Amino acid sequence: MIELVPGARLPERTFGPVTMTDIVRYQGASGDMDPIHHDDDFARSAGFPAAISVGMLSAGWLAAYCTEHLGEETVRRFRTRFSRVVYRGDRLTASAEVVRLFTCDRESRVELSIQLRKDDGSLVVDGTAEFAVR
Amino acid sequence: MATMPIERGKIREYATATAAACPVYLDDPKAPVPPTFLATVVFWTPIGETVRAPEVLRACADAGVEADLGSLLSLEQEYVYHGPLPRAGETLQIAERLRDIQVKRTRDGHAMVVIRFAVSFQDERGGLRAECLYTSAYVQRERP
Numbered sequence: 001m002i003e004l005v006p007g008a009r010l011p012e013r014t015f016g017p018v019t020m021t022d023i024v025r026y027q028g029a030s031g032d033m034d035p036i037h038h039d040d041d042f043a044r045s046a047g048f049p050a051a052i053s054v055g056m057l058s059a060g061w062l063a064a065y066c067t068e069h070l071g072e073e074t075v076r077r078f079r080t081r082f083s084r085v086v087y088r089g090d091r092l093t094a095s096a097e098v099v100r101l102f103t104c105d106r107e108s109r110v111e112l113s114i115q116l117r118k119d120d121g122s123l124v125v126d127g128t129a130e131f132a133v134r
Numbered sequence: 135m136a137t138m139p140i141e142r143g144k145i146r147e148y149a150t151a152t153a154a155a156c157p158v159y160l161d162d163p164k165a166p167v168p169p170t171f172l173a174t175v176v177f178w179t180p181i182g183e184t185v186r187a188p189e190v191l192r193a194c195a196d197a198g199v200e201a202d203l204g205s206l207l208s209l210e211q212e213y214v215y216h217g218p219l220p221r222a223g224e225t226l227q228i229a230e231r232l233r234d235i236q237v238k239r240t241r242d243g244h245a246m247v248v249i250r251f252a253v254s255f256q257d258e259r260g261g262l263r264a265e266c267l268y269t270s271a272y273v274q275r276e277r278p
Contacts, residue, residue, distance in 0.1 A: 015153060022151075025150075025151045026152065029144075029147045029148045029150075029151035029152075029174070030148070030173050030176075031173075031174055031176040031177045032173075046204075055208055056170060056173050056211070057151075057152065059170050059211065060148075060151070060152030060153075060168070060170050061153055063152065063168055063169035063170050064149075064152050064153045064154035064168070066169065067154060067156075067169065068154070068156070072156065072158040072166055073158070073166050073219060075169045075213075075215060075219065076214070076215050077212065077213065077214050077215070078169040078212065078213045079210065079211070079212035079213075079267075080170075080210065080211055080212070081209065081210045082208060082209060082210070127210075127212075129169070
């Protein structure tokens, strides 16, 4: 277990390379059946070279990364901002850094800044997560 | 007002689809929701009614931006939880509201109408348990 002090970083975790199976499984689970995520012809007609992954799948992977380290029962806030589209074959790395420890509603909380990047370092999703801590 | 039952099987499916297949999500009959699970609310009610509200359409017309749902960009999503996390077996009441509308410019000079709206989730006793705060935008297609 990492000591949660400002500046501390969680161990990184990689996801992918992203496959069509990852994408369609998330689409089925989430109910977002937008064809731009699984139909290459449709995506090309919208100006993309191929179907693009689902932003909320990237957010979901970041959520899994956070709950793995901070627990499944303690999330209080989870914010994600979408910067770049992801294609099949991309490998993504999640990272997180402790921003602050604070008290809210009489419980101790940690705020993390979270990022998901491609292998070339480009930012896919960033955001903040707050979890209750003991 | 629409309702959303939190289902155990749906939590298993969602956790597996997001590489979060751990015992808490897979084996607990009263599993807590994963942080972004409430995105599955779309199985119970359409989300995004407010992006077609008259004041949004008016702002788009004034800014010269086509309010085309196909070109609506999702910029940000935030989940805020209040009190105990929603768990499998609970039923939540859903309501959506428009928060604000702002007209901005993209880096390459296109007008952009940014819409912030919220979906709230209340339990059977009326307690607010979670909110999803969306930031979405309609972007002008051609340079003015």
